[in-house]
Amino acid sequence: MRANRAELARAIKRARDRVRPEDAGLPAGQHRRVPGLRREELALLAGISVDYVVRLEQARGPHPSEQVLTALCRALRLDADERDHVFHLAGVAAPRSGLIDLHVRPSVLRLIDRFQDLPTVVMSAKGDVLAWNAMSSALHGDWSALRPERRNQPRLRFLPDPTDPPRSKVGGTPDERAATAVQSVANLRSVAGRYPDDPGLAQLLEDLHRGSAEFRELWAGTDASSWRSHTKTVEHPTLGVLRLECDTLHVPDADQSLIVYSAAPGSSEADALELLRVVGTQDLTSIR
Structure with missing residues (x-):
């Protein structure tokens, strides 16, 4: 071509x-x-x-x-x-069917644009962070500052890289981190069954097996399952520990997920999210 x-x-x-x-x-x-x-x-x-x-x-x-x-x-x-x-x-064949969809259609992007008050990301089936709003960068750290290959939830969880820019710590207690690790591995096992020929997924699994003893152990003993909504702890460098509801909204035809963080009205977490909305992705270290 x-x-x-x-x-x-x-x-x-x-x-x-x-x-x-x-x-x-x-x-x-x-x-x-x-x-x-x-x-x-x-x-x-x-x-x-x-x-x-x-x-x-x-x-x-x-x-x-x-x-x-x-x-x-x-x-x-x-x-x-x-x-x-x-x-x-460009002279390149368009993406074929049967592979993990890494393209976010405009209607989904418009949807996350409407979540102006809530941190929201769009994730691929294998955990790639494909799109995000400004609130998510304010909560988690600037996604655009991460190298594209690092914008992947399993990589961030199991393959920490000291060269990554500073980010909020996600996970909270050891029990919570263990539960989310199991959920992450269970989701990847399910994805591997749906996309056996996806080269990006094969590379991700190879890297995780090679680089993480924790992942290898969990992979050997974890059955397939999908992501579920749950409560997640985020340790923000300025706002402190936030316990946020983390809801997963599935886009079935693209096999992608919208991950939305929220808090009950009147809670300290809701006040923290309001502060994030006001200051956006500005440096929060000057806020007292």
């Missing part, structure tokens, strides 16, 4: 101009000179260099891989037809 670099450059540039930073869970900032995402912001969301984005938009440079195209289309909030068009322009 032959690439059309000029049309690919035009499609990326036009899509970038349509996306507002706040739509992608980024702070809008002031004195913006572009209508949509800056090249730096698109590069950050997609996990590629700014120079790579520049060269793509100038119809030159490397031939983008399927992984890069998937990340770009997700960051640009393209629908399935627009995504497939970008793949074709």
Whole structure:
């Protein structure tokens, strides 16, 4: 399949101009000179260099891989037809059925945009954090600051990396952390049954088996199950320990999940979420 670099450059540039930073869970900032995402912001969301984005938009440079195209289309909030068009322009076959869906359709993105008061993320079947709102970055830590391959719940849980930027600690007591670890492994076992040919899942499982003795032990003794709603403890560096309801809303045709954090009205946790909503992703260390 032959690439059309000029049309690919035009499609990326036009899509970038349509996306507002706040739509992608980024702070809008002031004195913006572009209508949509800056090249730096698109590069950050997609996990590629700014120079790579520049060269793509100038119809030159490397031939983008399927992984890069998937990340770009997700960051640009393209629908399935627009995504497939970008793949074709790049000379790459569009994603085939039977694999884990890493593309979040615009209607789901619009849905998380409505959760302005509640931290919300969209996760793939294997735990990739595909999209998030500003409240989630304020609660957990800036998702865009994580390398794309680290934006995965099992990796963060079982394969800690000291080079990751600071993030809120999730889990609370040893019993709670043990329960969520079992739930994470049980979900992956279920996913492995549904997607036996997915290369990304195979790589994830290989990395987890190689790098985590805890994961290997749990995998050997845990049956398949799906994520369930529960109460989760988040230790925020400034706001302290928060006990939040964590509800999982399933998007069945894409096999993706919306994870929504909330608190009962009038509780100290509800007050903390209100503070997060007011300050957004600003540095909370100055708040007293």
